[in-house]
Amino acid sequence: MEKIKIFAPATVANVSCAFDVLGFPLQETGDVMTFLKTSETGVKIRMLGNSNLPTEAERNVAGVVALAMLERKSSGFGVEIEIDKRIKPGSGIGSSAASAAGAAFGMNLILGEVFNQNELIEFAMLGEKLASGVAHADNVAPCITGGFALVRSYEPLDVIRIESPDELYVTILHPQIEVKTSDSRRVLKKELPLKTAVKQWGNIASLISALHTSDYELLGRSLEDIIIEPIRSVFIPLFYEVKQAAKDAGTLGSGISGSGPSIFALSKGLETATKAAEAMKKVYAQTDIEFDIHVSKIAATGCRLL
Ligand code: HSE
Numbered sequence: 144m145e146k147i148k149i150f151a152p153a154t155v156a157n158v159s160c161a162f163d164v165l166g167f168p169l170q171e172t173g174d175v176m177t178f179l180k181t182s183e184t185g186v187k188i189r190m191l192g193n194s195n196l197p198t199e200a201e202r203n204v205a206g207v208v209a210l211a212m213l214e215r216k217s218s219g220f221g222v223e224i225e226i227d228k229r230i231k232p233g234s235g236i237g238s239s240a241a242s243a244a245g246a247a248f249g250m251n252l253i254l255g256e257v258f259n260q261n262e263l264i265e266f267a268m269l270g271e272k273l274a275s276g277v278a279h280a281d282n283v284a285p286c287i288t289g290g291f292a293l294v295r296s297y298e299p300l301d302v303i304r305i306e307s308p309d310e311l312y313v314t315i316l317h318p319q320i321e322v323k324t325s326d327s328r329r330v331l332k333k334e335l336p337l338k339t340a341v342k343q344w345g346n347i348a349s350l351i352s353a354l355h356t357s358d359y360e361l362l363g364r365s366l367e368d369i370i371i372e373p374i375r376s377v378f379i380p381l382f383y384e385v386k387q388a389a390k391d392a393g394t395l396g397s398g399i400s401g402s403g404p405s406i407f408a409l410s411k412g413l414e415t416a417t418k419a420a421e422a423m424k425k426v427y428a429q430t431d432i433e434f435d436i437h438v439s440k441i442a443a444t445g446c447r448l449l
Pocket of ligand 1: 163282
């Protein structure tokens with residue numbers, strides 16, 4: 144293919160208890176990227192709109208992914224990538240991941256589908272490494288696979304797509320304040336008491352079981368994070384008030400989306416998810432912080448050709 148346009152979805156990573164190992168994509172919120180094959184070698188990046196993101200390929204999240212893929216394939220041509228960045232950087236809904244995974248997905252089409260899904264995730268992780276200093280895969284993996292993606296292992300990379308209940312919806316409140324993933328990782332404790340770890344992995348295991356068996360009640364009980372949330376929530380104004388509002392609206396559970404500041408809540412059915420959006424909005428309407436609200440079904444597909 145000479146020219147293609149793709150959609151790369153926003154993603155929710157961690158899903159409360161599953162830090163760095165679980166995530167899922169949204170249906171309509173995401174970036175749009177256009178790839179044009181050029182006879183001149185190298186990668187050119189063009190950002191649409193007013194973005195402060197670097198356009199030098201080596202410093203751009205999509206750029207590093209594209210360069211690595213061109214180099215691996217010794218392609219002999221170059222690519223121009225135009226990025227319509229609709230997900231705000233530092234939002235907690237996988238902004239860098241959409242650029243990185245979108246680049247991996249789009250470049251693979253330009254190159255003639257020479258790489259498999261695992262390789263695409265590995266390439267996309269290079270973008271995450273550039274963005275946050277850590278090559279975490281819990282945003283890029285679901286951005287490519289669609290549905291819930293579980294990173295069973297990083298070395299070697301082993302990603303498993305997990306089926307999820309049909310009626311599962313997410314509501315996301317995105318306060319317009321920027322929290323850099325690199326900053327919100329720096330504050331985390333490097334070691335854990337065994338007792339804490341036991342409680343957390345109990346929840347992760349039951350969350351996966353709940354997804355498989357469509358046990359909404361168990362899913363709700365499993366959305367508990369006793370390790371990361373208590374530390375990162377201090378960066379998110381009215382975090383616990385939003386959580387309470389989501390709970391009162393009947394959601395299954397809620398937590399920090401990725402590294403924040405977005406807050407997500409999962410619901411059974413669109414009606415509850417929409418009700419939660421209203422309730423969460425009301426909390427933030429008391430502040431002078433601007434915010435966005437997204438309500439979405441869990442997307443079964445990740446990046447897609449437009
Ligand atoms: N697992 C990553 C983190 C996700 O929480 O730092 C970042 O979106």
